[in-house]
Amino acid sequence: MDPKKALKNIQAGKPEPVYLCYGPEKYRRRAFIQALSDSLIEPEQREFAVSKFDLSETSLDSVLEDAETLPFMVPRKLIIASNALFFTGAKERTKIEQPIDKLLDYLKSPVDYTVIVFTVDADKLDERKKIVKLLKDRDAALPFLSLNPEELQTWVYKQAQNLGFSFSNEALEQIILYTGGDLQALSAEIEKISLYVGESGVASCEVVDQLVARSTEQNVFILIEDIVQLRLERAFVILEDLFMQREEPIKILMLIARQFRIIWQVKELVRQGYSHAQIASQIGLHPFAVKIAEGQAKKYDNAKLGQIIAQLADLDFQMKSGRIDKVLGLELFLLKLAA
Structure with a gap:
């Protein structure tokens, strides 16, 4: 029922x-x-x-x-x-x-x-x-299953409406991206934004950027999305923020590699005819993250994804063996990826 x-x-x-x-x-x-x-x-x-x-x-x-x-x-x-x-x-x-x-x-x-x-x-x-x-x-x-991307957007819209404000279309997508579609995190962030914009206010992307807290994992997820969409300046701002938070470059590299493995898995499962919900269940992701990964997967063929994952493994070895500066290695990899 x-x-x-x-x-x-x-x-x-x-x-x-x-x-x-x-x-x-x-x-x-x-x-x-x-x-x-x-x-x-x-x-x-x-x-x-x-x-x-x-x-x-x-x-x-x-x-x-x-x-x-x-x-x-x-x-x-x-x-x-x-x-x-x-x-x-x-x-x-x-x-x-x-x-x-x-x-x-x-x-x-x-x-x-x-x-x-x-x-x-x-x-x-x-x-x-x-x-x-x-x-x-x-x-x-x-x-009590995870909401699909359309249901999630409707849920966020209604939560904001109940609190007397609204999101711009871009900001609504952005807050879901920043929270990974987690309803508990979304609820807390929506309430915070409602206090900031006030009655009948409209939350913009700038407001979401300013107020919504993001985990390291979520920042890396967004960084990859920015690279795929060729938003290089913003991607490097996120990377610099991670360094300022004293995040270990090898940890960042590991999370980037994880995201590209997810992109490869989603691409393959979509090719086999799986739905977003089925993919989410199979690889343990939120359906919204699957939707984003599918969009990212369209930018690469399988050969390119295999090449990127191999490059990440090689960079991991070089960083751990001291053959390349960790920060420089990450920056060069992202520049190469964007090119």
Whole structure:
């Protein structure tokens, strides 16, 4: 079931006794659980009404025992059990045995005063398992998957609209690029920008540049995009900023090499007919990053990408063996790449 539909049922007073929230998008998942809590539990009752378990450390027995225990001083309870890997095909690293049969028995006659929410950071569930089939049949298995690039742009637009300002088209793309499409980071940066531009303000690229914090990995991602698009002056400003932050040139080189390997993988998987979402799942990227990498891949053929990756490996050897100055080596490589 779609999480929005599930939330409507909850707000209408028709919650399921058990929910399974899965997928990599933690921000939307947390928002759903918060909305569920707001609908079921009064704020002053949460200390007694909400329990949390980590199933990598705790047995399912403890969760079910808590679920069946009568609430103390509150009319109903909410139990949140994270790391529920037994719903997936992943191999569990813990030695704790999880009695899934007991959960199946519980679902035959669940108590009406407890709602259990299981969470797991996985794109897919193991649909061969009885418990997964049962929860899917009950519309209680809720996917929280990464937004595709179009959905992400709509999400950013609406967040800004709710705060009373807007982005220019270029700035909207830019803030997504700078945050890598991470909703938690986007939410924080959008709120910061709203305070800066004020009511009915418009956030420009300059505002995004000035206010949005970027990690080293994200700076390298942007640097490669600037080189590919022949924005050399800006690329070298980013490189200089990284040096001023005392980032190790070999680390920067490693991240550049990683990005070109990603470009090569995306190019090959697109050629094989994979969608952005499938590629993102296969190589562990956000769909927006896949979209950018696909655009970058169009600038190079496979032979050129192989040549670039070989040059990066050679430069890594020269830098580590002291045959070339690290800063100079990086600058020369980027100039050669742009040429």
